[in-house]
Structures are given as structure tokens and as C-alpha cells.
Amino acid sequence: MTNADPSPARPSRSQRPRRRVAWIAYGTATAATLVIWAVDWSIPWVAERELWLSRASGWAACTALALTLSMTPLSRAFVWATARPISGAQITALRRALGISSAWLALLHGAWSFVVYLDAAWTAVSYWPYLRAGLAALVVLLVLLSTSFAGFNRRLRIRLWKPLHRLSYIAGLLVFQHLLLAPFAPKRLVLGLVALLLCIELARFLPRRSKGVEERDREACDPAT
Numbered sequence: 001m002t003n004a005d006p007s008p009a010r011p012s013r014s015q016r017p018r019r020r021v022a023w024i025a026y027g028t029a030t031a032a033t034l035v036i037w038a039v040d041w042s043i044p045w046v047a048e049r050e051l052w053l054s055r056a057s058g059w060a061a062c063t064a065l066a067l068t069l070s071m072t073p074l075s076r077a078f079v080w081a082t083a084r085p086i087s088g089a090q091i092t093a094l095r096r097a098l099g100i101s102s103a104w105l106a107l108l109h110g111a112w113s114f115v116v117y118l119d120a121a122w123t124a125v126s127y128w129p130y131l132r133a134g135l136a137a138l139v140v141l142l143v144l145l146s147t148s149f150a151g152f153n154r155r156l157r158i159r160l161w162k163p164l165h166r167l168s169y170i171a172g173l174l175v176f177q178h179l180l181l182a183p184f185a186p187k188r189l190v191l192g193l194v195a196l197l198l199c200i201e202l203a204r205f206l207p208r209r210s211k212g213v214e215e216r217d218r219e220a221c222d223p224a225t
């Protein structure tokens with residue numbers, strides 16, 4: 001959930017590429033949800049199906065969040081490695097779409113896990129630390145989602161909006177806690193993925209390559225996320 005610039009109803013010629021990358025992200029998130037659902041229907045055992053849907057939807061939300069957090073350093077690394085300029089506006093649009101997708105996927109996952117897998121047992125959520133961490137992460141993602149809409153953004157103004165969207169790192173840390181404590185989560189894989197994410201984040205400190213690239217690079221590497 002990142003830079004959300006208020007846009008008119010009909011996209012101008014310059015806005016079309018941004019819209020296209022955003023719709024690619026939304027389309028991929030929708031396709032992933034449908035595939036998860038289809039696989040779920042093919043599983044014969046109810047208990048296995050419930051756990052599969054909970055885990056798979058959780059990983060879909062987690063992947064979208066990890067991509068959101070790594071979009072800026074990856075674009076910086078790309079510009080640094082290839083010295084080719086990239087469109088900061090498209091990176092921003094993609095990052096925003098990924099952030100929005102991660103919040104919706106997390107909402108689906110949380111709702112499914114709570115209602116079906118946990119039988120809507122609030123006592124379980126208040127008792128198990130991994131569920132409390134998941135709930136807290138979901139709340140943060142939903143706050144970010146609500147601030148991603150143009151109307152809200154106009155009122156919030158960019159000065160407040162940037163620090164607010166750094167909350168996505170807090171959401172990332174809470175998801176990390178959720179996964180470290182979740183009974184079925186593959187802990188080594190989780191630690192490996194977090195180490196990879198931290199390595200990617202280091203790309204933020206890469207020097208800028210050239211003046212021509214710099215302007216667009218700076219735009220692409222907006223420090224907000």
C-alpha cells in the first residue's frame with residue numbers, strides 16, 4: 001500500500017501504463033485466489049481442506065506483502081545493475097496495487113481461518129500468541145488499505161501519509177511473529193525468506209548510477225516504503 005495518487009475516472013494516455021501494471025497485480029491476486037479455491041475443492045478430507053485453505057491463502061497474502069516491501073529496493077537494484085532508467089510512476093503503481101492486494105488477501109485468509117478453521121472461537125484468538133499477532137497484522141494492513149483510496153489520501157495529505165505507510169514494516173514484523181509461532185509453518189523456510197527480504201532491503205543503500213538515471217531512480221525509490 002503505497003503512493004496512491006488521486007486519478008480521474010478516465011485514464012489519460014500517460015496513466016495507462018500505470019493502470020496496466022496495477023491490473024496485472026490485481027489479476028494475479030484474483031487468479032491465485034481462484035487456483036487456491038480450485039485445489040481446495042479437489043481435496044477429499046474436510047479437515048485437510050480447511051487447513052490447506054488457511055495456509056495457502058496466508059502464503060498468498062504473505063507473498064503480496066513481501067513483494068510490496070521489496071518493490072523499491074528491487075527497482076533500485078535494477079537501475080544500479082543495468083544503468084537503465086525505469087518508470088518510477090509504474091513502480092509506485094505496482095507497489096500500491098500489491099499492497100492493496102496483500103490487505104484483501106490477508107482479510108480473506110483471516111476471515112476464513114477465524115470462521116471455518118477456528119470455528120469463530122474468540123478464546124482461541126485471545127489465547128494463542130500467533131493468532132494475536134496475525135490479528136494485529138491484519139488490523140495494520142486494513143488501516144493502510146483504508147488510507148490507499150484517493151478521497152482519503154487527498155484529505156490526509158502526503159506529509160502524514162508517508163510516515164503512516166511505513167506501518168507496512170510493522171505489519172511485516174507481526175506476520176513474521178505469526179509465522180514463527182504458527183504450529184504448521186515451516187520455520188526454516190520462514191527464516192530463510194526473512195533473511196532474503198533483509199538482503200533485498202540492503203539494495204536501498206546502493207549508490208545511484210548516473211545523472212540521467214537518477215531522476216527516475218529517485219522517483220522509483222520513494223523512501224515511503
Ligand code: HEM
Pocket residue numbers: 054055056057058059060061062065106109110111113114117118131134135136137138141175178179182183184185186
Ligand atoms: C485475523 C487474522 C489471522 C488469523 C485468525 C490467522 C489464522 C491462521 C491460522 C489458523 C493458520 C493455520 C495455522 C498454521 O498454518 O500453523 C494461519 C497460517 C498462516 N497465516 Fe494467518 N491468520 C491471520 C492473519 C494473517 C496475516 C495478516 C498474514 C499475512 C499477511 C497471515 C499469514 C499466514 C501464513 C503465511 C500462514 C501459513 C503458515 C504455514 O505454512 O503453516 N496470517 N493463519
